Amino acid sequence: MLIPPGGPLVFPDPALADEDGLLAVGGDLSAERLLLAYDHGIFPWHDVGLPPLWWSPDPRTIFELERLHVSRSMRRVLRQALFEVSFDRAFPDVMRACGSEREEGTWILPEMVAAYTQLHWLGHAHSFEVWQGGELVGGLYGVHRGGLFAAESMFHRRTNASKVALIVAVRSLFAAGIELFDVQFSTSHLESLGAREISRGEYLERLAWVRDKHVDLHDLSRVVEAAAP
16 A cells, blocks of 8 residues: 555555555654554655655564573673663663664664654653663664554663663553563564463454553653662
8 A cells, every 4th residue: 555645644444465464655754644553553664765655464472571591691681780771861862772773774773763752752762771881882762552562673882781681661551551572673782581482363462452551651660670680
């Protein structure tokens, strides 16, 4: 489906996506369109010089709290308090770092940073930051919709920093009431931490069940502190 610039706030049925998960092309990165997309299991990726590309892959990769795998060595890292973890302290910095640290190129273009930072200001996008000696060394960011947290990207500048961010994010968000933690696509790194694939159909069923739940993340900093050890 081609969505003209400034076109109506609609998306086709996610089941119509092609074998790679591409569903629609065009439109804009307004807050309204982004929130509509996440409410229906869709997210944007695009490249320099291209309009937004909207995706709904099959299968989809998620984390479940009971399947989160924290190795003995990572438990030691967490206990040693080598890192400080914060919530929503440096959202734009985390997002820019996620884009600049990717050797294979990035979809996190300046217009994406601007759009998601607006979502952050509106209370719909959040970041977890990992610090060492006052320096930002890792983190992740994502979009919050009801009982969904859709993690978009993460980065690290120190060994284990992104793992710490992800482990603390999963623990603290589920503790706060999140029921669906989406990481989009599977990788060996995510699988090693317990991520698993489910069909797009199951993902959309779960999403429909949780997206209208009230989950307040405004006081999550306190939960993050408890989730880190």
